[in-house]
Amino acid sequence: MNSDEKHYLAHYNSKDYPAPIYTVDTVIFTLHESELLVLLVERGNHPHKGKWALPGGFVNLEQDLDINETALRMLMAKTGVEAPLLEQVATIGNPTRDPRGWSVSTLYLALIPYTPVQQMLDSVTDVVWHPLNAVEKLDLAFDHLKLIEMATQRLQSKTAYTALPMHVLKKPFTLTQLQQAFELLLNKKLEKKSFRRRILNANLLTEVGESVQENGKGRPAALYEPSPKLDQYAFIRVFGG
């Protein structure tokens, strides 16, 4: 770096230039009692105070080492758990999505096993799991309904060629539980034999014992845990297509 550039940087102040607002938002999915749920928080501040919204917020310029950490920090604050899967979906920016002005948000998608969230009194704001099927009736803040749709779309298409839905289940799980997770995400019944053949041939599971049936009925099922290579794995053919 030459002295010319040093001089430039010494006098550079980003506040001298108009800039959009920048935030990070996350759609956190889980599965509970045969329902897909998304995490929503009640906004404690303006704008849209009192409405339901996605967990999200501004980058902490002192603490966050990158925007993934921004997303992880908020996820930890709202759920108290490390997400086994966090992945970027898209970035949306336009002048109308936030009443404060030109605004850009990077949207993340997270999958976690169900964990109750009522007693997470990290702040005065409410945090709830809300059924995905019913979010559209909710009058969400900003364009967050649209963001949830984008994340859902991404999750669905990834479900067709990866095994990511494993992340919404508590370990260990049975193949039947896993198939139900896939079916809920794809919104479509899958053929049992094809499903098992596909998943087992991928070598992403380790058998770790046998379950007992909850209601005592039927043959006990094998229990599995996913291997860490899960997130890198992609099938060469889509499922249910």
Add this chain to the structure above:
Amino acid sequence: MNSDEKHYLAHYNSKDYPAPIYTVDTVIFTLHESELLVLLVERGNHPHKGKWALPGGFVNLEQDLDINETALRMLMAKTGVEAPLLEQVATIGNPTRDPRGWSVSTLYLALIPYTPVQQMLDSVTDVVWHPLNAVEKLDLAFDHLKLIEMATQRLQSKTAYTALPMHVLKKPFTLTQLQQAFELLLNKKLEKKSFRRRILNANLLTEVGESVQENGKGRPAALYEPSPKLDQYAFIRVFGG
């Protein structure tokens, strides 16, 4: 909106809060003389003045209606053409990628048919097509080498399950030209019959006549133009996997 929120918005000023720098960058690919090329511009301003960089820059808060338009505007300024394909790849944000401070960039990928770019004297800065294979030797500005790698990776994976490479060819084109484009992108030879069967069965092409061979040798090839549904089409199975 209640009067409380109106009061809040009337007094809101984004400059009161620390915020990252936000930019949009685009990796523009084309194909020319059996080589993949990316568009680079010489930086006319600090920081990294004089180094090669991706075309990109700040959002124009008055003109741009969203960040896609930001990318399109820059693409138009540098190449003079509308890109037939522009798609978001990812957003990168951390405190070290720009010497001016915490910086976030949304990365786009564009594909255009080859068009010479020397005489585009839109500014004093140089604009060139540079061979993709040689960019790593170039000491690019910022983390732009990394961004090019991310875009290349995305283009390769999309080439395996879509027909997007059609966008780097001038219309009309022959199947042999198209196969060569795929082979360059995937960096791997493809089997002629499989390639043709796959592409033709997808019904993405309309035959529009016959070519004459450049050097007068060999049988003339059929010419095709892609249909507009091209961008929405995805094969259910990856190619060359």
Add this chain to the structure above:
DNA sequence: TCAATAGTGTCTCTAAGACACTATCAG
């Protein structure tokens, strides 16, 4: 005729779809 390039016929192989079948538990 030959060289060069375009395009096809057809067999094999892999993985999904369909669906009937067997297995193991509680009662």
Add this chain to the structure above:
DNA sequence: CTGATAGTGTCTTAGAGACACTATTGA
């Protein structure tokens, strides 16, 4: 035994891989 749930055997089907073949041009 029955009912319920777990898990398998196996035939069919779609589409990629391999590779030898035929077709059409200019010289």
